[in-house]
Amino acid sequence: MKTEKHEKLEESSQEIAGFKADLEKLKEKAAHFSEEAKKEFDERVKELEELIKDAEAKYEELKVKTEENWNDLKDFVVLTNKALRHSFKYFMSHYRKKGE
Numbered sequence: 001m002k003t004e005k006h007e008k009l010e011e012s013s014q015e016i017a018g019f020k021a022d023l024e025k026l027k028e029k030a031a032h033f034s035e036e037a038k039k040e041f042d043e044r045v046k047e048l049e050e051l052i053k054d055a056e057a058k059y060e061e062l063k064v065k066t067e068e069n070w071n072d073l074k075d076f077v078v079l080t081n082k083a084l085r086h087s088f089k090y091f092m093s094h095y096r097k098k099g100e
Contacts, residue, residue: 005070019088
């Protein structure tokens with residue numbers, strides 16, 4: 001039986017996997033960007049990938065926490081998801097049209 005912790009972490013991991021897949025598709029389309037646009041794009045991709053990497057590392061740590069500790073950290077997971085989702089949507093809204 002899955003606990004709330006496992007469900008929330010699984011949901012977060014699936015969302016991150018979706019972000020990564022969308023980002024990879026956009027990277028392929030970014031090949032035609034001008035040199036200046038490509039440089040800015042690469043910098044923003046790096047920042048976004050670092051946020052994703054940090055979130056994944058924290059989620060891995062949380063997987064081994066006890067249920068008691070999970071209740072204390074649940075708000076962190078929710079806020080991290082919101083922040084990552086916002087950053088990703090902002091990034092995609094800026095570059096999706098350029099990559100299409």
